[in-house]
Amino acid sequence: MRLMISGGGTGGHIYPALALIEALKKREPNSEVLYVGTEKGLESRIVPDQGIAFKTIKIQGFKRSLSLENFKTIGLFLKSVSDAHKMIKEFHPDVVVGTGGYVSGAVVFAASLQRIPTVIHEQNSVVGVTNKFLSHFVTKIGISFEDARAQLPIKKVVFTGNPRATQVASIKPNDALSEYGLKTNVPTLLIFGGSRGAEKINSATVGALPQLKQKNYQVLFVTGRVHYQKIMDAINPADLGSNVVIRPYISQMPELLPNFEAILGRAGATSIAEITALGIPSILVPSPYVTNDHQTKNARSLVKKGAAELLPEVHLNTDSLIKYVDALMTDEAKRQQMGMAAKKMGRPRAADDLLNVLESVIKK
Numbered sequence: 001m002r003l004m005i006s007g008g009g010t011g012g013h014i015y016p017a018l019a020l021i022e023a024l025k026k027r028e029p030n031s032e033v034l035y036v037g038t039e040k041g042l043e044s045r046i047v048p049d050q051g052i053a054f055k056t057i058k059i060q061g062f063k064r065s066l067s068l069e070n071f072k073t074i075g076l077f078l079k080s081v082s083d084a085h086k087m088i089k090e091f092h093p094d095v096v097v098g099t100g101g102y103v104s105g106a107v108v109f110a111a112s113l114q115r116i117p118t119v120i121h122e123q124n125s126v127v128g129v130t131n132k133f134l135s136h137f138v139t140k141i142g143i144s145f146e147d148a149r150a151q152l153p154i155k156k157v158v159f160t161g162n163p164r165a166t167q168v169a170s171i172k173p174n175d176a177l178s179e180y181g182l183k184t185n186v187p188t189l190l191i192f193g194g195s196r197g198a199e200k201i202n203s204a205t206v207g208a209l210p211q212l213k214q215k216n217y218q219v220l221f222v223t224g225r226v227h228y229q230k231i232m233d234a235i236n237p238a239d240l241g242s243n244v245v246i247r248p249y250i251s252q253m254p255e256l257l258p259n260f261e262a263i264l265g266r267a268g269a270t271s272i273a274e275i276t277a278l279g280i281p282s283i284l285v286p287s288p289y290v291t292n293d294h295q296t297k298n299a300r301s302l303v304k305k306g307a308a309e310l311l312p313e314v315h316l317n318t319d320s321l322i323k324y325v326d327a328l329m330t331d332e333a334k335r336q337q338m339g340m341a342a343k344k345m346g347r348p349r350a351a352d353d354l355l356n357v358l359e360s361v362i363k364k
């Protein structure tokens, strides 16, 4: 298979694409892949490191209010469609896949104009702007939440789950925590705010450091790259216990994930796919800043099944963080129950199911 794939901006769009590529390489070691992203997006830091061919185009998001800037954006969009068009002519893909983010809009749209089979993957329960636009032109659409189906041309939709689930589900508990200075035999909590970090989660955690220091569990606190230095400068070293490790970003998240007893984090769709694939109990603090509050919907789907607890950002502070975290970290039976409920929702075959969709459109 010759696969051209594009997904950008945030980890939630990039990691599903990488997981799909990994599954394809397993199934077809001789397949050829070209990833198209932008220079500015997180993808330009992540994708080339994986040894995947990577090219960039320029693109810019639309402002929600009417502005002159939007005319520039339309101009840039047409230019990026034309750049993508040239890349497609050179690469000759059998199929072009988009996993979300503005850049995938230009690439997949260009492919559909050239009548090349196209597939998009929607990670969320509320369909993103780019995928909504592309849904009219593409051949097939993979979804991860049933709720997304009704928002899309139904005949094109296949429920696949999120390919990242397959990637993380294949990894067994290991001693990777020791590389971060953490013990491998102590219950461990991961605190993080999605791929870019979340200010409110960070500040509540910083406030909780003196109390966390006293606990008999340990914490890996991932701040997000842009927030790291400010946090480290503000922390009083006396507040930081040896059971708490702070990092800006974790590049090897799949290796680490099976080693956590619980997670406190955002409810981004790819994080949810990971939590359910591995059956990790979680306290979810949905971002209130996303389209149609979709992270709350993502989180509620787990809470409904007893797989997670919801801590709305308006109620998040140092006290509530400690209260929720303590209740979970000191109750193994509760963790087991939540973990089992989460695992029941996992889709460990998602990458294969999505690959099957790709094959089905190529054969047509």
Ligand SMILES: CC(=O)N[C@H]1[C@@H](OP(=O)(O)OP(=O)(O)OC[C@H]2O[C@@H](n3ccc(=O)[nH]c3=O)[C@H](O)[C@@H]2O)O[C@H](CO)[C@@H](O)[C@@H]1O
Residues within 6 Å of the ligand: 010, 011, 012, 013, 015, 100, 123, 124, 164, 192, 193, 194, 195, 196, 222, 248, 249, 250, 251, 252, 253, 266, 267, 268, 269, 270, 271, 272, 274, 287, 290, 294, 295
């Ligand atoms: C603010 C925003 O727009 N968030 C959206 C974005 O979230 P975001 O990019 O945060 O996406 P998710 O929470 O879905 O996924 C984050 C991904 O980054 C990985 N990770 C994170 C931190 C780290 O240090 N290392 C690491 O590898 C996680 O393991 C996960 O695979 O895309 C998601 C998927 O479309 C949406 O559901 C979110 O609403």
